[in-house]
Structures are given as structure tokens and as C-alpha cells.
Amino acid sequence: MVKFIVDCMLGKLARWLRISGYDTLYVRYLSDQKIIALARFEKRFILTRDREMQRLEPNLVCLIESLSLQEQLQEVFERFRLSPRLDESRCPHCNEVLVPISRDQAKKHIPLFVYQSFDKFTQCPSCQRVYWPGTHWQKITHLCQCVANKSE
Structure with a gap:
């Protein structure tokens, strides 16, 4: 790798x-x-x-x-x-591999509207930041797909 x-x-x-x-x-x-x-x-x-x-x-x-x-x-x-x-995303802040966590595990780290709006969460085992597939994730996947398509 x-x-x-x-x-x-x-x-x-x-x-x-x-x-x-x-x-x-x-x-x-x-x-x-x-x-x-x-x-x-x-x-x-x-x-x-x-x-x-x-x-x-x-x-x-x-x-x-x-x-x-x-x-x-x-x-x-x-x-x-x-x-x-x-x-296989890594934490953008500390480079650790993100691990999936349950909604209940994420609840204490996220705003209520996020908890009510999303089902999938990942967390950095180092800095404890929690991530979810919000609108920012759509922009990320779009940019990565554009890059991947041009690289092929």
C-alpha cells in the first residue's frame, strides 16, 4: 500500500x-x-x-x-x-483509520438534528471526532469521482 x-x-x-x-x-x-x-x-x-x-x-x-x-x-x-x-477513509485531522460506530455511540458527540437525520457514523479512535454522510460527503464523493474518472 x-x-x-x-x-x-x-x-x-x-x-x-x-x-x-x-x-x-x-x-x-x-x-x-x-x-x-x-x-x-x-x-x-x-x-x-x-x-x-x-x-x-x-x-x-x-x-x-x-x-x-x-x-x-x-x-x-x-x-x-x-x-x-x-x-477506507481516514481522519482528515489525525490520519487514523475511521471505525464505524452505532447511532447510540455517536449521540453524545453530535448535534440532535444530525442524530435524527443520519444512521451511519464513523469515529476517529484517536481524536474521537465523529463523521457522518452529510452534504459535505456528497461534495467529497463528487470530487473524488471526477478525479477518478479523469485519471482512468
Whole structure:
């Protein structure tokens, strides 16, 4: 399974890769050399807009050219021959695999109208955030489908 490290230039991309089911570390305060060392140690590819980092380690670093999130996702999916795995989503905040929970388990973490409106919930085992397939999920699946269709 392909894993990534995304540097501070691509925070939105990191979140969307996590939502798309990919193990993605987001680093903000590490030097290029430390990012490269961590990528080697954990067998991760580095996604960045930093051309100097790519020159340092061209086999490990994928230079992301686009400024648009949709095009960035498409670049990654095409380069690594991936597609969204929305049924394996990770927490966009801490990268943990989300686990299904019951409505009753979710009740204490969500607003009443959400509890009354939805039946399926997932939770991050680390930060305890709860997620449900609201209108934001429709936008996520739409964007991922657009990216996947263009990558094929």
C-alpha cells in the first residue's frame, strides 16, 4: 500500500488523501533532510511543491505542479495509479483509520438534528471526532469521482 508524507505547502491535499483512504502524514516544521529521512524510514513518498527537495531525492519526491486541489489529487492518482477508497477513509485531522460506530455511540458527540437525520457514523479512535454522510460527503464523493474518472 502506498503511503505519503505531504509538506506544509499542500495541507489541503493531505486532508483529501486521508479522506480518500490513503495513509498520509502532514509535516509542517521539519527540514527537507528530516522529511526525506522519515520518508525513507517509513517507506513513504513525499508530495511537495519544493523543487529543491525533489532535486535532493528524485526517486522519493513527487513534485506537485498544480495549484488546484482537484488537479493535485488527479496528479497523485495518475502518478501512483490510485483511485479513491472512500470506504477506507481516514481522519482528515489525525490520519487514523475511521471505525464505524452505532447511532447510540455517536449521540453524545453530535448535534440532535444530525442524530435524527443520519444512521451511519464513523469515529476517529484517536481524536474521537465523529463523521457522518452529510452534504459535505456528497461534495467529497463528487470530487473524488471526477478525479477518478479523469485519471482512468
